[in-house]
Amino acid sequence: MPELPEVETVRRGLAPVMEGAVIERLQLNRSDLRFPFPPGLAERAQGRRILSLGRRAKYLLIELDDGATIVAHLGMSGSFRVEAGEGTETPGDFHHPRSKDTRHDHVVFHLRGPAGPVRVLYNDPRRFGFVDLIAPGGRDAYPPFLGLGPEPTGNSLDAAYLAARFAGRAQPLKSALLDQKVIAGLGNIYVCEALWRAQLSPARKAGSLVTPAGGPSGELERLTDAIRAVIADAIAAGGSSLKDHIRTDGSLGYFQHSFSVYDRAGAACPTPGCGATVLRMVQAGRSTFHCAACQT
Structure with a gap:
């Protein structure tokens, strides 16, 4: 499973592409990963602007302009791939090679940002990762975050x-x-x-x-x-x-x-x-x- 520095590398790689972009469409190519996608995820994300990309422990946090947060966990084999024009990038470094087999592209963010249209694809052959949605104001009560200690990168760890x-x-x-x-x-x-x-x-x-x-x-x-x-x-x-x-x-x-x-x-x-x-x-x-x- 990717560790915190890998996830932080992914966050930093995705941030320039995703922050400030509008989600024109969220494409879900199956009904579930490790868990079923929350009801109405695609509809609730459509048209929302991404304010920032954050991270809590090994979870990526995609913060939307309505106060909701899309949560993504890479599991064992998950990765994000950025496609803009002819270019393709896979942010992050991992213990094992990440898949680019399009059969495992389970979630696709169709974005429009300052540089034009771009696709951010979540690929996960083993499907141990997940994508979830936290309602506005609900982050502190989100079950995976309950009781988590401070980040090893934060000033609260002393x-x-x-x-x-x-x-x-x-x-x-x-x-x-x-x-x-x-x-x-x-x-x-x-x-x-x-x-x-x-x-x-x-x-x-x-x-x-x-x-x-x-x-x-x-x-x-x-x-x-x-x-x-x-x-x-x-x-x-x-x-x-x-x-x-x-x-x-x-x-x-x-x-x-x-x-x-x-x-x-x-x-x-x-x-x-x-x-x-x-x-x-x-x-x-x-x-x-x-x-x-x-x-x-």
Whole structure:
């Protein structure tokens, strides 16, 4: 499943095309994806102007001029494709190649913007993604958003916040960080990378990073900085694709070549002078990559 930096890359790639454009027609080529489309979705979107493209965790938010919001989730295989004139672009970098098979073009936004007509197509061979509609004023009560923690890119994520969430918890640190109620959109790759940067064991008890007074320890300050930095670096690189896929600006996303521990079991730990190798273990059914010598 695409992680937050991939979704943010998609948002940034689509924003110049979609923001300010009018939806002349929303074409639904089937009745459902992972879930049925909401009743009247095409009719309610027609004629609406797109004010902005946002993101909450791994959800894209298409904000309309009547206060409603179209929500899109990429699932396992979903992607957007932009077609304007003779050109075609697929915003975002992913772990696996995205489909361009038109048989899987399930949703088509027919738009008219300042540069003229353009089509934005949602393609999803496995149909684990979805497109939904939030009524005006209903975003806070939208079920997938209830209880989500702060974004790892926002100012509300700081060490004091994490100390309050971790206090007294015996849960392994990696599991605590993957809890979407603690941090929204933080996935397996970036937890592994952030823990390595902070030199903290994924098996440490989360509560061990909180002082007796309930404040953040120096280790937790270091971890918070590492989380923000690794996400920022991945977004700047265009995501964490394990293959080289061209982004909308024609450049390639290379953050995958910067992985320090993720998917590098048996390789030398990149910490200068370490000399140990990267290990893989399984926590709660997920692969964890770490250096037992550096991360304590």
